[in-house]
Amino acid sequence: MTTDTQAPPQLPPCAHKPKPYTGPSREQVLADRKRFCSPALLTYYADPLMIVEGHMQYLFDETGRRYLDCFAGIVTVSAGHCHPRILERASEQLRTLQHTTTIYLHPAITEFAKKLATKFPPGLDVTYFVNSGSDANDLAITMARLFTGNHDVIALRNGYHGGSPSAMGLTSHHTWKFPTHVSAGIHHAMNPDPYRSPFSGTPEEIATKAAADIEEVIKFSTPGRIAAYIAEPIQGVGGTTMPHASYFAKAYEVARRYGGLCIADEVQTGFGRTGDHYWGFQNFGVVPDIVTMAKGIGNGAPLAAVTTRAEIAQKLAQRIHFNTFGGNPVSMAQGLAVLEAIDEDGLQENSKRVGNRILAGLRKMQERHRLIGDVRGKGLMLGIELVRDRGTKEPANKETAELVERARALGVLLGKGGLYGNVIRLKPPMCMTEADADFLLDVLDRSLTAMEA
Ligand SMILES: Cc1ncc(COP(=O)(O)O)c(C=O)c1O
Incomplete structure (x- = not known):
């Protein structure tokens, strides 16, 4: 089991260096979007994230910080950003x-x-x-x-x-x-x-x-x-x-x-x-x-x-x-x-291999994290349903939102969904590696441990 006091988990190495970002500031983009774009455009995260570059399974913000994208498949990317x-x-x-x-x-x-x-x-x-x-x-x-x-x-x-x-x-x-x-x-x-x-x-x-x-x-x-x-x-x-x-x-x-x-x-x-x-x-x-x-x-x-x-x-x-x-x-x-x-690129086989690794890791995690009510899905389309009580299955929607925020802070972008907003949705680009999977599992484990403390 991991604890919150350990050194932060490290993203697997990546040779791609993002270009220096020279566009308008994140604050300016946020202000202009509020002013000029439809209010129906929702943003993820309490403090919205700006993404300016992508490379395969990774995304980069305007400061050059790299994130493992575990939600890209929802958005559209199957084979990898900028393949x-x-x-x-x-x-x-x-x-x-x-x-x-x-x-x-x-x-x-x-x-x-x-x-x-x-x-x-x-x-x-x-x-x-x-x-x-x-x-x-x-x-x-x-x-x-x-x-x-x-x-x-x-x-x-x-x-x-x-x-x-x-x-x-x-x-x-x-x-x-x-x-x-x-x-x-x-x-x-x-x-x-x-x-x-x-x-x-x-x-x-x-x-x-x-x-x-x-x-x-x-x-x-x-x-x-x-x-x-x-x-x-x-x-x-x-x-x-x-x-x-x-x-x-x-x-x-x-x-x-x-x-x-x-x-x-x-x-x-x-x-x-x-x-x-x-x-x-x-x-x-x-x-x-x-x-x-x-x-x-x-x-x-x-x-x-x-x-x-x-x-x-x-x-x-x-x-x-x-x-x-x-x-x-x-x-x-x-x-x-x-x-x-x-x-x-053998992406179907990769989805199976890496997906099975994540699923097995999540099932083990379910044994020690009471918030995990259900783990499901196939390949690289997986879901983790969070509940406050495994008996009543009371949806843990606030906790799900907190987990999404904590994972972002540690370098992983997750999706969220379900009728009650209490399901973590994993749908990364299908080029995700086993090292990425282990990093994701580590981030989820540490975040849940901290939340359940
Ligand atoms: C299963 C499914 N069908 C249809 C759609 C609609 O696709 P679009 O947003 O490209 O219109 C979505 C979008 O999320 C979807 O998940």
């Missing part, structure tokens, strides 16, 4: 041709779509590129409605699917949802999270009951036929909640029996992050009809995609559907370079 090969390919494209729309042929979009198809089970091989996860989910729902001729959609409680009006309707997480009547025809079934489910029983029994709840919702709240069932394989914003392995087969069976297409929102779980598989849905032995992707797909580029079967995609060709930046050459070049970097 040299990805940067080179995107800049080369930027120098050659920044923009044309898809009214002209360009090789980058076809190369990327073709390569993406090789990553999916057979049949899922036609892609429409857009700019954000919200865009992708909107389009997936539109396609499902056109294909099935039905309107109603089943999503899950505690899920997050984006901030556009219809994606907000799919989202049920109260913090992110505005009362703007965007939910017509959208119904939320019970979340299969084994830790906080209102259902009792083993995780498998909870999975069965949660899948049965989909049928209840369809029977009682819809005309009896649905257009789609949409879910994240592992809920991200909702606090890395992960159902029992049997859940999705049961859920998909119910949805299909009532005419619905199954949509996997892989915005957070895709591209090898969960370690054992390239896609989150593969951890559950199912094949969706439509897959939506964003964030990690572009390693920072505003890039998202919807992949589906040809006959579903065909429905959107009945009228003109157009997206100005969707499929632009720079995003396409960057997306293709990301797919290649994930393979060439």
